[in-house]
Structure formats: C-alpha cells, structure tokens
Amino acid sequence: xxxxxxxxxxxxxxxxxxxxxxxxxxxxxxxxxxxxxxxxxxxxxxxxxxxxxxxxxxxxxxxxxxxxxxxxxxxxxxxxxxxxxxxxxxxxxxxxxxxxxxxxxxxxxxxxxxxxxxxxxxxxxxxxxxxxxxxxxxxxxxxxxxxxxxxxxxxxxxxxxxxxxxxxxxxxxxxxxxxxxxxxxxxxxxxxxxxxxxxxxxxxxxxxxxxxxxxxxxxxxxxxxxxxxxxxxxxxxxxxxxxxxxxxxxxxxxxxxxxxxxxx
Numbered sequence: 271x272x273x274x275x276x277x278x279x280x281x282x283x284x285x286x287x288x289x290x291x292x293x294x295x296x297x298x299x300x301x302x303x304x305x306x307x308x309x310x311x312x313x314x315x316x317x318x319x320x321x322x323x324x325x326x327x328x329x330x331x332x333x334x335x336x337x338x339x340x341x342x343x344x345x346x347x348x349x350x351x352x353x354x355x356x357x358x359x360x361x362x363x364x365x366x367x368x369x370x371x372x373x374x375x376x377x378x379x380x381x382x383x384x385x386x387x388x389x390x391x392x393x394x395x396x397x398x399x400x401x402x403x404x405x406x407x408x409x410x411x412x413x414x415x416x417x418x419x420x421x422x423x424x425x426x427x428x429x430x431x432x433x434x435x436x437x438x439x440x441x442x443x444x445x446x447x448x449x450x451x452x453x454x455x456x457x458x459x460x461x462x463x464x465x466x467x468x469x470x471x472x473x474x475x476x477x478x479x480x481x482x483x484x485x486x487x488x489x490x491x492x493x494x495x496x497x498x499x500x501x502x503x504x505x506x507x508x509x510x511x512x513x514x515x516x517x518x519x520x521x522x523x524x525x526x527x528x529x530x531x532x533x534x
Contacts, residue, residue: 359405417483
C-alpha cells in the first residue's frame with residue numbers, strides 16, 4: 271500500500287498541500303500580528319503624550335500662579351544669618367531702648383551694635399529697594415504700611431515678621447494698697463488676655479485707623495502712594511514660547527501620522 275501511494279504521487283500531493291496551507295496561514299496571520307504591534311505602539315505613544323501633556327500643563331499653571339520666592343526673615347537669627355543683608359531701626363527710647371542696650375542675648379547685642387537710625391519713611395523706602403530690614407514697633411509700622419503702601423487690592427509689598435519680641439513695659443493702673451476689688455480686677459484682666467480680646471481690640475483699632483487714613487487722603491495722593499509690585503497681566507507676548515512648543519508638537523504628530531499611513 272505504501273509503495274502504491276508513493277508511485278501514485280499521493281505523498282507528494284499531501285506534502286504540497288500541507289506546505290500551501292502553512293504558507294497561507296502565515297500570510298494571513300502576519301498582517302494581524304503587525305496590526306497588533308502597531309496598535310500597541312500607538313497606544314503607548316498616546317499614553318506617553320497624555321502623561322507629558324498633564325505634567326506640562328500642571329507645571330505651567332504652577333509657574334504662572336506661584337512665582338519664585340526666597341525664605342522670609344522672621345527672627346533676629348534669620349537677619350544675622352542672611353549674607354549681604356543690612357538693617358536699621360527707629361530712634362528708640364524708654365523700655366524699647368533698654369531692651370536692646372541691656373539684653374543678655376548675643377543676637378540682640380549684635381543687632382544693636384550694627385543698627386543705624388532711620389526715620390520710618392526712609393527705612394520703609396530702603397526696604398523697598400531690597401536687601402534691608404527695618405526694625406520698629408509693630409503697631410506703628412502696621413498703621414504706616416497699611417495706610418500708605420497698598421495696591422488696588424489692599425495688598426502690601428512688605429513682609430512683617432511672624433516672630434514678636436515683647437517689651438515688658440507699658441501702662442499700668444495705680445490703686446490703693448489693700449483695695450477690695452484688686453483681686454477681681456486682676457482676675458478679669460487675666461481672663462481678657464487669655465481669651466485673646468486684647469489682640470482683637472488692638473487689631474480693630476489699627477484697622478479703624480488705617481481705614482480713616484485711607485479715606486481721608488486725597489485721591490491723587492492715594493494713587494501716587496499705591497505700590498506697583500512688578501506683576502503684569504499675561505499677554506500673548508509672554509506666552510510665545512508656549513505656542514511655539516505647541517506648534518512643534520503638532521508638527522511631530524503630523525509627521526507621525528504621515529509615517530503610519532506610508533508604512534501601512
């Protein structure tokens with residue numbers, strides 16, 4: 271039977287049929303594999319573009335909304351550690367002068383040793399020039415800055431330190447020794463201090479004073495006293511680089527599309 275199949279040529283026929291089936295299968299399956307590979311490549315490319323686009327947009331928004339800033343000066347230690355920085359103060363007297371001249375703190379002694387005297391107006395102008403800090407009383411400088419140096423939004427270009435150095439001095443009440451109301455008076459005063467009402471009243475007094483000075487100042491003087499913080503409204507001139515980069519991205523996408531159409 272085997273010899274008869276060989277002589278009849280059936281073995282060769284079956285082999286040719288198997289080879290043709292295999293070749294047909296390879297021809298039909300090869301484009302499918304290439305299509306899968308191209309789809310994977312396009313999907314990976316699109317995913318990468320989405321990630322890059324999200325990162326670029328978030329970075330652009332952050333750079334436009336938050337400008338670069340330096341660390342603020344909040345303590346005397348920060349002031350002494352800043353290289354190339356100078357400072358000055360007003361002509362102190364009373365307990366404030368004693369605080370600087372008789373303090374055992376070496377930092378305060380160093381501040382006092384290199385602190386020239388400036389008027390408030392001159393000291394504030396030097397602060398605006400940069401590289402300078404002005405030391406004065408909190409209540410005085412708050413009224414001066416908030417009533418003169420402000421923009422149309424009510425903001426000021428100055429940074430007021432968050433650290434406060436209390437001066438143990440001020441006004442006091444004199445009462446007769448052994449007065450029956452003295453203990454109740456002390457207790458009520460301590461409760462007002464702990465509740466924060468003293469600070470609240472002081473802030474309210476400062477705000478009222480600032481509001482009065484702003485409204486009482488002539489319109490032309492208020493316009494001249496407003497401070498320009500150097501920030502301008504963004505226009506197309508500021509965003510030219512963004513549009514150029516967008517054009518480059520579109521050209522790259524177009525070239526990629528043309529390449530896919532040519533090779534497909």
